[in-house]
Amino acid sequence: MQQKPILLTILDVLSIIGLGAATYFALVFAPTEAVMGNVQRVFYFHVGTAWVGLIGFVLAALAGIVYLITKDAKWDRFEVAAVEVSAMFFFITIVLGSIWARPAWNTWWTWDPRLTTAAVTELVYIAYFMLRAGIEDPEKRARFGAVYALLGGLSAPITFMVIRLFRTIHPVVVGNGNPEAQGGFDMTGSMLTAMFVALGAFTVFFINLMWHRIRLGALEEKVEQIKLKVSM
Amino acid sequence: MTQPSPSFFKAVLAIARKDLAAEFRSRELLSAMLVFSMLVILIFNFALELNVDIRRTVTAGVLWTTFAFAGTLGLNRSMAVEKDRGCMDGLLLAPVDRSVIFFGKAISNLVFMLVVEAIVIPLYAMLYNETRIFQLEFIGVLLLGSIGYIAVGTLLSAMSVQTRTRDVLLPILLFPVAVPVLLASVKASGAIVAGLPFKDYVTPLNLLIVYDVIFIAVSYMIFDFVVEE
Numbered sequence: 162m163q164q165k166p167i168l169l170t171i172l173d174v175l176s177i178i179g180l181g182a183a184t185y186f187a188l189v190f191a192p193t194e195a196v197m198g199n200v201q202r203v204f205y206f207h208v209g210t211a212w213v214g215l216i217g218f219v220l221a222a223l224a225g226i227v228y229l230i231t232k233d234a235k236w237d238r239f240e241v242a243a244v245e246v247s248a249m250f251f252f253i254t255i256v257l258g259s260i261w262a263r264p265a266w267n268t269w270w271t272w273d274p275r276l277t278t279a280a281v282t283e284l285v286y287i288a289y290f291m292l293r294a295g296i297e298d299p300e301k302r303a304r305f306g307a308v309y310a311l312l313g314g315l316s317a318p319i320t321f322m323v324i325r326l327f328r329t330i331h332p333v334v335v336g337n338g339n340p341e342a343q344g345g346f347d348m349t350g351s352m353l354t355a356m357f358v359a360l361g362a363f364t365v366f367f368i369n370l371m372w373h374r375i376r377l378g379a380l381e382e383k384v385e386q387i388k389l390k391v392s393m
Numbered sequence: 394m395t396q397p398s399p400s401f402f403k404a405v406l407a408i409a410r411k412d413l414a415a416e417f418r419s420r421e422l423l424s425a426m427l428v429f430s431m432l433v434i435l436i437f438n439f440a441l442e443l444n445v446d447i448r449r450t451v452t453a454g455v456l457w458t459t460f461a462f463a464g465t466l467g468l469n470r471s472m473a474v475e476k477d478r479g480c481m482d483g484l485l486l487a488p489v490d491r492s493v494i495f496f497g498k499a500i501s502n503l504v505f506m507l508v509v510e511a512i513v514i515p516l517y518a519m520l521y522n523e524t525r526i527f528q529l530e531f532i533g534v535l536l537l538g539s540i541g542y543i544a545v546g547t548l549l550s551a552m553s554v555q556t557r558t559r560d561v562l563l564p565i566l567l568f569p570v571a572v573p574v575l576l577a578s579v580k581a582s583g584a585i586v587a588g589l590p591f592k593d594y595v596t597p598l599n600l601l602i603v604y605d606v607i608f609i610a611v612s613y614m615i616f617d618f619v620v621e622e
Contacts, residue, residue, distance in 0.1 A: 229618055284569040291565055295556035304618050305552050312545065312570050315611060319573040319604050326580055326597055 169376070172369040179362030183209065183355075191355035203261045205355050209363035211254040211279075216367065217247025218282060222314025225307035237303035238378035239371075240310055241293075246370045248286040250363075255279055274324040281320050285313040299385075404489045408497025412471065413504060422470045426463040426509045433459045434517065448521055453583035456517065456526075457538070457575055460510060464542055465564045467505045471498065472550040473560070485620060495616040499547040506539050523586075531585045534598065538578030541605040542571055548612040551619045577601045 187205040194201035224240035259269045270276065289309050296302040416422055437455045441447060475481040484494050518526055546567055553562040577597040584594035
């Protein structure tokens with residue numbers, strides 16, 4: 162049995178502390194938003210999860226390319242980890258967004274570019290898992306997974322640009338604002354602090370989960386090999 | 394990968410010609426796609442109650458949905474016949490670059506889709522007295538959209554045919570990735586049918602071209618990985 166690395170244990174602890182701190186900063190430290198009230202506090206975790214979901218998505222596509230070039234199984238494990246973790250975070254982002262959108266936009270859902278792209282990305286992830294589930298040969302499973310992760314990564318930005326042709330009401334809080342946006346707000350200094358704490362906490366949490374998942378993938382493979390050896 | 398040469402194009406055309414000859418003798422695939430398209434339009438007719446007012450806004454959407462569904466039917470079938478009798482192995486043994494097979498299959502798939510469109514569009518025009526779809530711009534968007542859809546569809550059908558779930562998997566794999574093509578095509582052709590000026594649909598048109606170029610290039614580069622044993 163492979164020993165759990167000490168650094169991973171440290172990351173576990175750091176993630177717990179980070180998430181605790183992010184919760185404190187979002188719920189207590191940050192001031193209540195003047196118009197929307199307390200529901201705006203969901204925003205800090207919404208941005209945090211969306212950020213790591215996006216990182217995971219990009220990492221999966223890159224890992225797909227590296228796998229196709231090197232054919233090294235460790236990149237396949239990396240890609241699966243990135244897709245799984247990012248799929249979960251994207252889902253949380255959508256749920257948190259809906260919770261905020263209900264009072265702010267008076268609807269759970271609208272076909273806005275960001276929302277639609279997030280939904281399409283989730284569908285790409287589901288298709289990715291179904292594709293992998295349908296293939297027995299591990300080498301072929303890895304190869305097809307890499308190809309599909311790459312195609313998904315390429316089409317997502319174009320999806321976003323296409324849907325932007327239709328109307329959007331999603332607020333842009335960082336950078337240039339959208340004049341048609343509904344529910345936007347200006348951030349004060351302590352709101353920014355709370356947002357960056359959430360971003361940092363979720364980044365650590367993401368790295369931690371990725372590491373766990375990659376390690377799990379390696380262990381899975383080892384179990385597989387031992388089973389083969391026993392049955393022979 | 395070798396440099397494209399005259400023999401490269403000859404080999405691509407040979408594979409496309411093989412598919413077309415087989416199809417025009419059996420007419421299995423085209424007849425299935427055509428009948429299916431007509432059924433989809435029939436269902437849309439009653440589901441959306443396609444009267445004059447509604448038709449003005451949904452014509453592009455109805456046509457593109459029909460072509461997307463009929464397209465998956467054709468893509469599935471055209472790869473399945475290669476796989477079933479071991480024809481794919483024969484093609485892979487041929488002393489040509491693997492991408493030749495991709496382009497050959499993509500061209501024959503594109504021809505099937507265009508034939509279906511060439512029959513369905515006049516029929517739609519006749520059924521609904523909708524002559525605005527006979528515009529050069531509309532045909533251009535149709536061509537661009539079909540190229541992008543077939544490029545990524547050919548690649549994914551080569552993949553899905555090798556999985557356990559096969560036919561069921563193709564639309565699930567294809568539609569999320571093909572969302573940009575379908576939406577941009579609907580947006581552009583909808584604007585053309587509504588008689589809007591060129592500047593109103595130049596952006597979706599550009600995105601269609603971008604998608605086509607990217608996905609043809611990527612499919613060309615990674616088709617090797619999909620068919621290797």
